[in-house]
Amino acid sequence: MPKNVPTNWHAETGKRIRIARLAVGLSQEDVASELGMTYQAFQKIERGKTKLEAQTAVVLAGLFEMDVRALLGLKAMPPRMKQPVGLFR
Structure with a gap:
């Protein structure tokens, strides 16, 4: 992995994907x-x-109606997609 990419980048991106998916009410099967x-x-x-x-x-960002940069952690997540309490422990 390149030096400028955090080692947990994929895990953090996965968390953002899950938060966005749940915010729009889609199941893993739907996506x-x-x-x-x-x-x-x-x-x-x-x-x-x-x-x-x-x-x-890009497809995920379209499904979740958000900027792909936010999905990838390059800019802030939309306010409607704040992490629900207790989602990740």
Whole structure:
């Protein structure tokens, strides 16, 4: 991994994806279907176990109606997507 990318970047991105998905009321199955993958493959993205491809990030941002830069952690998340209390422990 390049030196300027934090080692936990994929995990943090996965958390933002989960928060955004829940904020718009979609299940993992719904999102996986839109991406043309199994829900298990999508779970790996949310857990940070699979690298997120650029094309997938763009599609996810469209599904979640947000800026791809926010999804990737390059700018602040929209106010409606604040992390729910107790979501991650």
